[in-house]
Amino acid sequence: MSEETISPRLDSAEIERHRNYLLRYASLQLRDAGAAEDAVQDTLIAGLEGRDRFAGNSSVKTWLTGILKHKIIDHIRRQSREQPLVAGDSDASEAEAVDALFLENGHWRQRPSDWGDPDKALENKAFMAVFEQCAKNMPAKTARAFMMREVMELDTTDICKELDVSTTNCWVILHRARLSLRECLEMKWFGKS
DSSP states (O other): OOHHHHSOOOOHHHHHTTHHHHHHHHHHHHOOHHHHHHHHHHHHHHHHHHGGGOOSSSOHHHHHHHHHHHHHHHHHHHHHHHSOOOSOSOHHHHHHHHHTTBOTTSOBSSOOOOOOOHHHHHHOHHHHHHHHHHHHHSOHHHHHHHIIIIISOOOHHHHHHHHTOOHHHHHHHHHHHHHHHHHHHIIIIITOO
8 A cells, every 4th residue: 555545645725724614613712813813823734744644534624623622722721821710700690690590499490492403403504603602602711611521522630620620610610501501502593483
Protein backbone atom coordinates (compact mmCIF):
# COMPACT_ATOMS: atom_id res chain seq x y z
CA MET A 1 0.00 0.00 0.00
CA SER A 2 1.44 3.36 -0.97
CA GLU A 3 1.79 6.33 1.38
CA GLU A 4 -0.87 8.26 -0.59
CA THR A 5 -3.47 5.55 0.06
CA ILE A 6 -2.88 5.75 3.80
CA SER A 7 -2.65 9.53 4.09
CA PRO A 8 -4.84 11.44 1.60
CA ARG A 9 -3.29 14.76 0.63
CA LEU A 10 -5.23 17.70 2.01
CA ASP A 11 -4.92 21.06 0.38
CA SER A 12 -5.30 24.35 2.20
CA ALA A 13 -8.69 25.02 0.55
CA GLU A 14 -10.14 21.81 2.02
CA ILE A 15 -8.91 22.77 5.49
CA GLU A 16 -10.04 26.41 5.15
CA ARG A 17 -13.52 25.26 4.03
CA HIS A 18 -14.33 24.36 7.67
CA ARG A 19 -13.40 27.76 9.16
CA ASN A 20 -16.99 28.99 9.70
CA TYR A 21 -18.06 25.79 11.47
CA LEU A 22 -14.95 25.84 13.65
CA LEU A 23 -15.47 29.51 14.49
CA ARG A 24 -19.08 28.88 15.59
CA TYR A 25 -17.91 25.94 17.70
CA ALA A 26 -15.11 27.95 19.34
CA SER A 27 -17.35 30.98 19.92
CA LEU A 28 -19.86 28.82 21.76
CA GLN A 29 -17.12 27.41 23.95
CA LEU A 30 -15.11 30.52 24.67
CA ARG A 31 -17.70 33.34 24.48
CA ASP A 32 -15.01 35.67 23.24
CA ALA A 33 -14.78 36.44 19.52
CA GLY A 34 -11.06 37.24 19.67
CA ALA A 35 -10.17 34.10 21.60
CA ALA A 36 -12.37 32.00 19.31
CA GLU A 37 -10.67 33.42 16.21
CA ASP A 38 -7.24 32.75 17.74
CA ALA A 39 -8.18 29.15 18.57
CA VAL A 40 -9.51 28.56 15.05
CA GLN A 41 -6.43 30.16 13.50
CA ASP A 42 -4.19 27.90 15.62
CA THR A 43 -6.32 24.92 14.58
CA LEU A 44 -6.06 25.72 10.89
CA ILE A 45 -2.30 26.17 11.16
CA ALA A 46 -1.99 22.87 13.03
CA GLY A 47 -4.16 21.24 10.36
CA LEU A 48 -1.97 22.57 7.58
CA GLU A 49 1.22 21.57 9.36
CA GLY A 50 -0.14 18.11 10.22
CA ARG A 51 -2.06 17.34 7.04
CA ASP A 52 0.48 14.70 6.02
CA ARG A 53 -0.40 12.78 9.18
CA PHE A 54 -4.17 12.85 8.42
CA ALA A 55 -4.97 9.20 7.77
CA GLY A 56 -8.52 9.69 6.52
CA ASN A 57 -10.06 7.56 9.29
CA SER A 58 -12.55 10.38 9.96
CA SER A 59 -13.84 13.36 8.05
CA VAL A 60 -11.63 16.43 7.78
CA LYS A 61 -14.24 18.36 9.80
CA THR A 62 -14.10 15.80 12.64
CA TRP A 63 -10.30 15.80 12.58
CA LEU A 64 -10.13 19.60 12.73
CA THR A 65 -12.77 19.71 15.50
CA GLY A 66 -10.60 17.36 17.54
CA ILE A 67 -7.63 19.69 17.12
CA LEU A 68 -9.83 22.67 18.02
CA LYS A 69 -11.02 20.97 21.23
CA HIS A 70 -7.42 20.76 22.39
CA LYS A 71 -6.79 24.41 21.47
CA ILE A 72 -9.89 25.44 23.46
CA ILE A 73 -8.82 23.40 26.47
CA ASP A 74 -5.36 24.99 26.29
CA HIS A 75 -6.96 28.46 26.19
CA ILE A 76 -9.22 27.69 29.17
CA ARG A 77 -6.26 26.39 31.15
CA ARG A 78 -4.21 29.50 30.36
CA GLN A 79 -7.11 31.75 31.24
CA SER A 80 -7.81 29.98 34.54
CA ARG A 81 -4.13 30.32 35.51
CA GLU A 82 -4.12 34.01 34.61
CA GLN A 83 -7.28 34.99 36.45
CA PRO A 84 -9.58 32.93 38.66
CA LEU A 85 -13.28 32.75 37.89
CA VAL A 86 -15.21 35.39 39.77
CA ALA A 87 -18.45 34.46 41.48
CA GLY A 88 -20.24 36.96 39.27
CA ASP A 89 -22.60 34.44 37.76
CA SER A 90 -25.32 35.45 40.25
CA ASP A 91 -25.76 31.93 41.64
CA ALA A 92 -28.52 33.07 44.00
CA SER A 93 -30.75 34.52 41.28
CA GLU A 94 -30.05 31.50 39.08
CA ALA A 95 -31.07 29.16 41.92
CA GLU A 96 -34.30 31.13 42.35
CA ALA A 97 -35.05 30.82 38.64
CA VAL A 98 -34.48 27.05 38.78
CA ASP A 99 -36.66 26.73 41.89
CA ALA A 100 -39.45 28.57 40.05
CA LEU A 101 -39.69 25.66 37.61
CA PHE A 102 -40.83 23.27 40.34
CA LEU A 103 -43.69 22.98 42.81
CA GLU A 104 -43.01 22.58 46.53
CA ASN A 105 -43.38 18.79 46.19
CA GLY A 106 -40.58 18.71 43.58
CA HIS A 107 -42.80 18.12 40.54
CA TRP A 108 -42.58 20.26 37.41
CA ARG A 109 -44.88 23.30 37.36
CA GLN A 110 -45.34 22.59 33.67
CA ARG A 111 -44.41 19.24 32.17
CA PRO A 112 -41.75 19.34 29.44
CA SER A 113 -43.26 19.41 25.95
CA ASP A 114 -42.73 16.63 23.42
CA TRP A 115 -39.40 17.23 21.70
CA GLY A 116 -40.00 14.78 18.89
CA ASP A 117 -36.74 13.39 17.52
CA PRO A 118 -33.87 15.37 19.13
CA ASP A 119 -31.32 13.78 16.77
CA LYS A 120 -33.09 15.27 13.74
CA ALA A 121 -33.26 18.65 15.46
CA LEU A 122 -29.46 18.60 15.90
CA GLU A 123 -29.06 18.24 12.13
CA ASN A 124 -31.21 21.34 11.55
CA LYS A 125 -29.15 24.53 11.13
CA ALA A 126 -32.00 26.72 12.44
CA PHE A 127 -32.15 24.60 15.59
CA MET A 128 -28.40 24.93 16.08
CA ALA A 129 -28.72 28.73 15.86
CA VAL A 130 -31.38 28.66 18.59
CA PHE A 131 -29.28 26.26 20.68
CA GLU A 132 -26.24 28.53 20.38
CA GLN A 133 -28.32 31.53 21.46
CA CYS A 134 -29.68 29.62 24.46
CA ALA A 135 -26.16 28.60 25.45
CA LYS A 136 -24.98 32.22 25.18
CA ASN A 137 -27.76 33.32 27.53
CA MET A 138 -26.48 31.07 30.34
CA PRO A 139 -24.06 32.44 32.95
CA ALA A 140 -20.46 32.01 31.78
CA LYS A 141 -19.44 29.38 34.34
CA THR A 142 -22.61 27.37 33.73
CA ALA A 143 -22.17 27.42 29.96
CA ARG A 144 -18.49 26.55 30.24
CA ALA A 145 -19.21 23.55 32.48
CA PHE A 146 -21.96 22.33 30.15
CA MET A 147 -19.80 22.64 27.05
CA MET A 148 -16.83 20.96 28.73
CA ARG A 149 -19.02 18.04 29.78
CA GLU A 150 -21.45 17.58 26.89
CA VAL A 151 -19.55 18.88 23.88
CA MET A 152 -15.90 18.41 24.75
CA GLU A 153 -16.74 15.24 26.72
CA LEU A 154 -14.39 15.99 29.61
CA ASP A 155 -14.92 14.03 32.80
CA THR A 156 -16.11 15.68 35.99
CA THR A 157 -12.68 15.60 37.60
CA ASP A 158 -11.17 17.67 34.78
CA ILE A 159 -14.08 20.11 34.80
CA CYS A 160 -13.80 20.60 38.57
CA LYS A 161 -10.08 21.23 38.21
CA GLU A 162 -10.52 23.73 35.36
CA LEU A 163 -13.36 25.64 37.05
CA ASP A 164 -11.98 25.26 40.57
CA VAL A 165 -15.24 23.85 41.97
CA SER A 166 -16.13 20.82 44.06
CA THR A 167 -17.66 17.74 42.46
CA THR A 168 -21.00 18.48 44.10
CA ASN A 169 -20.94 22.06 42.85
CA CYS A 170 -20.08 20.84 39.36
CA TRP A 171 -23.11 18.54 39.28
CA VAL A 172 -25.32 21.39 40.47
CA ILE A 173 -23.92 23.67 37.76
CA LEU A 174 -24.52 20.99 35.10
CA HIS A 175 -28.06 20.40 36.38
CA ARG A 176 -28.79 24.13 36.20
CA ALA A 177 -27.34 24.28 32.69
CA ARG A 178 -29.62 21.49 31.50
CA LEU A 179 -32.66 23.12 33.09
CA SER A 180 -31.77 26.46 31.55
CA LEU A 181 -31.34 24.92 28.10
CA ARG A 182 -34.58 22.99 28.45
CA GLU A 183 -36.53 26.10 29.32
CA CYS A 184 -34.96 28.19 26.57
CA LEU A 185 -35.32 25.51 23.88
CA GLU A 186 -38.95 24.89 24.82
CA MET A 187 -39.74 28.59 24.50
CA LYS A 188 -37.71 29.28 21.36
CA TRP A 189 -37.86 26.02 19.44
CA PHE A 190 -39.93 23.08 20.65
CA GLY A 191 -42.83 25.21 21.94
CA LYS A 192 -43.29 26.87 18.54
CA SER A 193 -46.44 25.98 16.68
